[in-house]
Amino acid sequence: MRITQICVGCGHCKVFCPVNAIETCGTSRINENCIECGKCKGYCAIGAITEEP
């Protein structure tokens, strides 16, 4: 799971992440806690999250 450069930092992904794997400050970043559940992608406001490496 990766957040692309179009991220605006709205924080949806952080709120819906069940394992506290997202850090948000201006834009968001996925850290090593990620379990690839895909919730962040489903709730991303602008489609900035991809499963591609």
Add this chain to the structure above:
Amino acid sequence: MKVAIIGGGLGGLLAGAALSKDHDVRVFERLDMYGGRFTNLPYKGFQLTTGALHMIPHGNTGPLANLLRQVGADVNIVKCKPDGCIMKKDNTQISFYSFRELLSPGAQAKVPLIMARMLIQRKGTVADIVGNDPEWIPITDSCCGWALSTLSRDTPASEASGIIKHTIGGGPGKYNIPGVPMGGCKAVVDSLANVIAANGGHIELDSKVDSVLVDDGKAKGVTVNGEKVEADIVISDIGHRLTSELYDAGQMNPKYTAVLQKVRPSAGIKICLAAEEPLVGHGSVLFTPYARRVNGINEVTHIDPSLAPEGMHLTMSHQTMQTTDVQKEIKLGLQDLKNMFPGKKYSVLLVQSYRDDWPVNRIASGFDMGNLTPVKGLYIVGDGAKGKGYIEVEGVAAGVSTLLGTLKANS
């Protein structure tokens, strides 16, 4: 009539609720939730939001409340008390109506002239109205920033005069002061979703509209997740620019294209705090003209305590994005909050930025492009098609009301 609505944000849901009474309405929402930038985000026991700050600028008397009543949406909007406050340089608060106290005698002498200009001036910006006076600019920046997420120098004078006429300029009872929808933003969109369902309409989540079908210059439907859906009219709640990317560029006309290229979204930052003790101390807006970045703060849990865990407060600040360096802007916003609430017990829940395709407003206030597009039967609602002189969601509602009038006239 078959109506396809692109986007289940506030504008799309308002249009859907109004039209579903007499028409076959389908709302297509790309995300797993409806509400767009006007719904709740449950987080650590708090009801944060996707955008708005759990406030309706004109409370239970404004365009949004009126349209909610018109469509039969049941929302309890509680008036904020007091009307509004301003934080002084020493961090004490005064009533918004006492703003003269912030000014030197010389600047106070300009109040009648500036207020008159605010009501009638059409040309230039709000900064021009106050003559770029360094005593006035922090006050007008705070108001423009909170209400529109623009600075005084970027806010057209005509927009300010419209807003003032709708509020204090209209006299008592014209439109009210802000109110809080009990249950937060989600109470509003849930109520609209209920109306749509009760009328036989449908909101379809995880449904991405790929294109608008156009035949001979007229909208004939949409494709959703690759599937064709016929419609007599198409209403889009995703703004003019993103909608224009859904149909053949050959449908565009030069004038529309030129305006599209010129308009810009307004950007902002919201900082959500979990407060163990009241920071603002009341349920209304606290304008913060002397902060470096934060324009205003609210603490709506004084009105609806259910938006935070028991004994806690949800405090939210808003600031206009003044530069493109988002991290720097956030840092300055956080520092403002430290300076304004020294020694208070709070923690930062979430910092949210709004810009680009998830902005404060898809088109900065004062530059809205209206409901019409170059394609017949394709209309825009939402914060890129607001009514002139209306703040935030009041503008969304006013824009939807204008569209409903247009559709009625056309029928």
